Amino acid sequence: MASPETESSPLFRPAGDSAVIIEFGNRLSESISNAVLAFDARLRSFSFPEIVETAPAIRSVFVRFDPLISPPAAMRDKLGELLAERNWLEAPPPDNRRLWRLPAHYGGEAGPDLAEVADLTGMSEDGSIQDHASTRQRVLMLGFAPGFAYLGGLSKAWAIPRLSYVKPKVPPGSISVAVRQTTFSATTIPTGWRTIARTPFLSFDLKNDPPFLLEPGDEITFDPVSEADFAKLAAKTAEGLPIVQPEAIT
16 A cells, blocks of 8 residues: 555545545555544544444545534534544554455456456466465455445556446456455446456355444455355355354454
């Protein structure tokens, strides 16, 4: 990820009359991610009656509030007081993070864009698989679809553009890449990213308790597996059996 940020203060961006977006930076950065997650945790530690929900993203926190309890100006003052408590860009990573080593089958029907991605990154297909799988990536945010994870950050070689069109759908577990990031889904979704692999691990399942397995701040590496091994693991997932046990990050 990028080097630590030097912004002196976050930016407030109104999002209608009942929400605000607080931006901690303008790029992929571990320090920005730490700031986002730390500030979101700080907000959740309070019982502000006017705050309806918060949502941490890659570089910002979305805060929705009830303007009948606290008008926008008053809400901004209250948020400003919390922001002034510390330099949030110096916040450490969140506690209780976990490392997930996820099986993934690269190429073929599971990763139809692998050859094109390898060409764009300047690597061989085997080289791109090894580089992608071995890179320890952080869960930057969850969003877009249930359990959909945005991961970062890959090396500069992976600064490839999104597609110029949207694929109508990719299956659950599809692993796609663009702009030095990786995404993977737990449901069937459309995507404008290039798909290089698929994991039998599903980060969202209503049969699980809790249904969401990943948390922002968790880290992920991928373990390349054969098509046959993928099928065996996918069958276990379909039966509701766990196929991955996360490790605590100390």
